Amino acid sequence: MGPIFSTASEWNYVIALIIGIAFGYILEAAGFSTSRKLAGVFYGYDFVVLRVFFTAALTAMLGLAFFGYFGWLDLDNIYINPYYIGPAIVGGAVMGLGFIIGGFCPGTSVSAAAIGKVDAWFFLGGVLLGALIFDLAYPLYKDFFTGGARGKAMIYEDLGMGKEWFMLVFVIFGIIAFAATAIIQRKVAKRVNKY
Amino acid sequence: MDDRRNFKKRYAFVSIVLLGLALWYAALPEPYNNKELKPETLLLDVIDDTRYVTTDEVAKMIIENDYYILADVRTPEEFATYHLPGALNIPAAELLDKDENGDLKWSGVFDQDVRKVVLYSNGAIYSSQAWILLRRLNYKNIFVMKGGLNEWFATIIMPKKPDDSVADNELARYNTRKAASFYFTGGKASGVDVAAPTTDNSHTPATNTTPKKKEEGGGC
Structure with missing residues (x-):
């Protein structure tokens, strides 16, 4: 199918x-x-x-x-996102902080902005600004960002269970x-x- | 209070459905063909001739003790009459045989990506059939010796001397083949002048140098 x-x-x-x-x-x-x-x-x-x-x-x-x-x-x-151990932990922490502080995750901020919430518009502006800074500062942490690559990692394979x-x-x-x-x-x- | 009961009921329902499905999946028998190659991919592979390895490459692999497995898919009687040095005899009829655990008996030989597996038979028909059976199981590293043993005899064991008018590289190939023939037969093959490579054709590269590295016979 x-x-x-x-x-x-x-x-x-x-x-x-x-x-x-x-x-x-x-x-x-x-x-x-x-x-x-x-x-x-x-x-x-x-x-x-x-x-x-x-x-x-x-x-x-x-x-x-x-x-x-x-x-x-x-x-x-x-498609399965390739797994990078260190970056995944740091990225998860950053995302979680943004979640608590801003009250949105990237997806919900767009949906909230679409129904006209002012705080969501500010949040979206922050997301774009953050993305820009991330992009400009990329060379600083490039090695970390691409380190610890494990490819398509599956939890059940690591645990050795079916x-x-x-x-x-x-x-x-x-x-x-x-x-x-x-x-x-x-x-x-x-x-x-x-x- | 009523709200909370409703809420509980809904989540209990969701939980039971999810748990039931998970238990059902765990109880399902192992899917039969979960590893098989997709038909479209197999059909594309069949018309792609990167699966062929020439007899020259096989000779080189044997002489240089390359990382390879030679699998003779003919019957044991034929194998006993003649076979390539170091070849395993895995008759085509037994390719899909299972061991006592119900696993494929020869998967240890074929299902790996460390050594090239080169199949051969007298011609290329049986080895190609064997190749299809193995590729269908999604084994990655399977090749076929082009032309089979007939070609092996025609090119390696009893190579024909080319005309003087041919290009240098063809003469060089002929000399390499003669040297290979000497290697494989100890000079006993009829019609092979084993002394020749070292005496004539001084304008061609020395015969004991390895032939120019040819394009790989394929691979993933």
Whole structure:
């Protein structure tokens, strides 16, 4: 079945546009264009973001696995970001900081800007400025940025377990996360009510 | 309060569905052909002749003790009559045989990317068939000796002396082949003048130098 369009097709941009619009719409519909909701993950009063992304990741994981198994989709055609150990850790920390401070992630900032939120416009300006600085300063940390390349690294391969068992463990982990965040949220809400 | 119960119910439903799917996937048998080459790629590979290795290259590989595996896909009787030095006998009919664990018996030989595997038979038909079977399993490093043993005899064991009018490099190749013939037969092959390479053709490169490195026979 897949790929629906060949990778060389000019329709790729049209498909990308449609998927992008759908993604933005769903972000907005799920309330992700509210910075309070996003920062809530950090402060512990709202875990909707975490749950939505976990649900999406688990659904996509199982869907891809089954599609691959039944031969509807060639999993080799799916692009996997190459893994750079050090840069991934530093980049993740920078992204997390920006997330808490600004209240948006890059995707949700665009969707919030689209519905006219002023803080999101400032955030977007900051994103562009940051990208410019990153680009100009690139030679300074080029070696670090391209260091520790591991290519297509798979967690289950590193752990030496089968893909199917890793998926099961990950689903259980996700369910525990659902339950744990619900408990934390309730506790934090109680504390907030006291004040 | 009602809200919270609804919320719990929804997440419980999602959790059960996800867990069920994951358990189902874990219980599925190993997919049969998860490693096989895509048909389109195989068809493209079939009409691409980078899989061929010439007899000259094979002779060079043997003499220089290159990193290679020679696989004779003919029957054991034919193998016993004549085979290339160091060749393994893996009859074409046994290529896909399985060992007691149900794994392919010869995958240790073929499924690696360290040594070139060169298949040969008398002509090139059986070795090419074997090549297709192995490529279909997505083994990367499989080649076919062009023309098979017939070509081997015609070019390496009993090379024909070219006309005097041919280009120097062809004469050089002939001399290399004669030297190779001497190497493989100890000078016993009929029609080969083993003394010749060292005495005549002084205008051509010395025969014991290795032939100019030819274009690689292919590879990934």
